[in-house]
Amino acid sequence: MVLNIAALVAIGLGAGFLGSLSGLGGASIITPILVGLGVPVKTAIANSVVTIVATSAGSSASYLRDHYTNIRAAMYLELFTIMGGIIGASIAVLVPSWILYFFFAFFLLASLLTREKIKPKKKRSMDKLTVILKIHGRYWENGRLREYGGRNTAIGGPLMIIAGLAAGALGIGAGAFKTAIMEGVIGLPVKVSTATSNFIIGMTGLAAATVYVKTGLVDPFIVGPLILGTSIGSIIGSRILGKISDKKAKMVSVALTLYIVLQMLIKGVQAI
Amino acid sequence: MNAKYDLEKIISLLLISCVSAGLILIVAGLTLSGGKVANSEEYIPSSLIDWVAHGVSNGTPRALVSLGVAFILLTPFLRTVFSLVWFILNKDRVYIAITGAVAIVLLLAIFGFISVF
Numbered sequence: 001m002v003l004n005i006a007a008l009v010a011i012g013l014g015a016g017f018l019g020s021l022s023g024l025g026g027a028s029i030i031t032p033i034l035v036g037l038g039v040p041v042k043t044a045i046a047n048s049v050v051t052i053v054a055t056s057a058g059s060s061a062s063y064l065r066d067h068y069t070n071i072r073a074a075m076y077l078e079l080f081t082i083m084g085g086i087i088g089a090s091i092a093v094l095v096p097s098w099i100l101y102f103f104f105a106f107f108l109l110a111s112l113l114t115r116e117k118i119k120p121k122k123k124r125s126m127d128k129l130t131v132i133l134k135i136h137g138r139y140w141e142n143g144r145l146r147e148y149g150g151r152n153t154a155i156g157g158p159l160m161i162i163a164g165l166a167a168g169a170l171g172i173g174a175g176a177f178k179t180a181i182m183e184g185v186i187g188l189p190v191k192v193s194t195a196t197s198n199f200i201i202g203m204t205g206l207a208a209a210t211v212y213v214k215t216g217l218v219d220p221f222i223v224g225p226l227i228l229g230t231s232i233g234s235i236i237g238s239r240i241l242g243k244i245s246d247k248k249a250k251m252v253s254v255a256l257t258l259y260i261v262l263q264m265l266i267k268g269v270q271a272i
Numbered sequence: 273m274n275a276k277y278d279l280e281k282i283i284s285l286l287l288i289s290c291v292s293a294g295l296i297l298i299v300a301g302l303t304l305s306g307g308k309v310a311n312s313e314e315y316i317p318s319s320l321i322d323w324v325a326h327g328v329s330n331g332t333p334r335a336l337v338s339l340g341v342a343f344i345l346l347t348p349f350l351r352t353v354f355s356l357v358w359f360i361l362n363k364d365r366v367y368i369a370i371t372g373a374v375a376i377v378l379l380l381a382i383f384g385f386i387s388v389f
Contacts, residue, residue: 005302054294054344057287064284071279071355075370082377086386132366203348203374210381213323216316220327221305224298224337227344231295 003037005225011037012051012229019055019230020237021244022253025173025201026230027052028108032260035267041097045171046212047222049089049205052173054227055234056202063195067139070192073150073182074199076133077160081178081200082207084164089211092169100169101268105261107166111176112257129154130186139192148189156186160200168208173201279358283351290350294343301336319384320345349378 003011011033012026019026027048034044063069092100126136126149135150150156159181167174175197182193212218317323327338352375359367380386 005305009302050341050345053348054291057291057344057347061284061287061291064280064287067280069280071283072367075352075355075367075374078374079370082374082381086377086381134366203352203378206345206348207378207381209345210320210378210384210386213317213320214384218323220301220334220337220341223341224302227341228295228298228302231291 003039003222005221008222008225009229012226012231013233013236014229015226016055016230016233016235017237017240018233018252018256020234021240021249022256024108024253024256025052025175026055026234027205028172028260029256030226030230031104031171032263035101036263041100041267041271042092042215043217043222045092045100045169046215046217047171047219047226049168049171049208049212050218050223051226051230052167052171052205053202053209055230056173056198056205058231059234059238060195060199060202063198066195067137068191068195069199070135070137070188070196071199072133073135073186073188073192074196074203076135076153077157077178077182077196078200078203080157080160081164081167081204084161084166085168085204085207086211087161088165088168088170089208090168091165092171093211093215096271098268098271101264101271103166104170104172105264105268107170107172107174107177108257108264109261111174111180112254114177114180125149125151127151127153135186135188137192139189141191146189148187148192150186150188152185152187156181159185164204164207167201167204168211171208171212173197173205175201279355282354282358286351286354287347290343290347294340294347297336297340297343299340301333301338301340304336305333320382322384346382349375349382352378 015029016026019029030048031044035041130150130153133153135153138145138147163174163178178197179193182188317326324338324342328335356371356375359371
C-alpha cells in the first residue's frame with residue numbers, strides 16, 4: 001500500500017479532529033483508518049504511536065499552565081507506563097496480526113465500559129505511601145482554589161502497567177483507561193486526572209516508539225505528515241468540542257468506538 | 273505561587289518550543305520533498321538515535337522531516353531531564369530517585385539497549 005503525503009496529512013487531520021471531538025485521541029482513529037486503507041496493522045500501529053507524542057505534548061502545555069497537571073503523580077505513574085509501553089510494543093512485534101485486531105477491539109470496548117462504570121469513591125484520607133510520594137495539589141476552579149489529595153498509589157501505580165501495555169501494543173494513548181485509574185483508584189479530581197493522563201501519554205508513546213523504530217516500520221515520510229495533520233485536526237476538534245453539548249460529544253464517542261470495534265473484529269476474522 | 277508552579281511553566285514552555293520547532297521542520301521538509309511518495313525506503317535501524325542519524329544523513333527533505341520528528345519524540349525525555357534537575361535543586365530525594373529511574377530506562381531504550389525481541 002503506497003500513500004502520498006497529502007493523503008497522510010488528510011488522514012491525520014481527520015483522525016485528530018475526530019479523536020479530539022470524541023475524546024478517544026487521534027491515534028485510536030489513525031490505526032483503524034490506515035488499516036481500512038490496506039496498511040498492515042503493525043505498520044499502522046508503529047507510525048501512529050509516534051503521533052501520540054506530538055498531540056500529548058501540544059495539549060499538555062495548556063494544562064500545565066493552568067496547574068491541572070500533577071507532575072509528581074505523572075512521574076510516579078510513568079515508572080509503570082513506560083515499562084508497560086516497552087513490553088506491549090515488543091509483544092505487538094512478535095504476535096500474529098489477528099491477535100492485535102482482537103485486542104484493539106477488546107481494549108476500546110473495555111475502556112468505554114470502564115469509563116462508565118468506575119466512579120470516584122467517597123473522599124478518604126491519604127495513605128502512607130501517597131504521603132511519601134506527595135501526591136496532592138491545588139488548582140483554581142471557577143474562581144476558587146481547590147485542594148486535593150490522592151490515595152491507593154500502591155495499587156494505582158502497578159495498574160498503570162496495563163495501560164502502558166495496551167498503549168504500547170496498540171499504538172494508542174489509552175487515555176480513558178489511565179483517567180479511570182487516576183479518578184477511580186487514586187482519587188484525583190477529573191480535571192487533574194485528564195491533564196495528568198495527557199501528560200503521561202507522550203512518555204508512554206516515546207517508550208513504545210523506541211521499540212517500533214527498531215522494526216524498520218517507522219518512516220519519517222509517513223509519521224511527519226500524520227503528525228502535521230493530527231496536530232491541526234486536534235486543534236480544530238477541541239474548538240468545536242467547546243461548542244457542542246456533552247450529550248452530543250458522548251454520542252460521537254460511543255458511535256465511533258463501536259464502529260472501530262466492529263471494523264477491527266471484521267479485520268481480525270479476515271486475518272485468521 | 274510556589275516553586276512547583278515554576279516547574280510547570282518551564283515544562284509548558286519546553287513542550288510548546290519543541291513541538292513548534294518539530295512542526296516547522298516537518299513542514300519545511302515536506303514542502304521541499306514536493307509531495308513525493310511516502311514510504312520510500314527499507315531500513316532497519318538499531319535504535320531511535322540510529323533512526324534519527326540515518327534520516328538526517330539522507331538528503332535535505334528527509335533530514336528535515338527526521339529532525340522534526342526527533343524534536344517531537346525526544347520532548348518527553350527532555351522534560352524528564354528538566355524535572356530531574358528541578359528535583360535535585362529542591363533536594364527532593366524521593367523524586368530524584370523516581371525521575372532518575374525514568375530517565376535511565378528511557379535513555380537505555382532510546383539507545384536501543386532495552387529490547388525484548
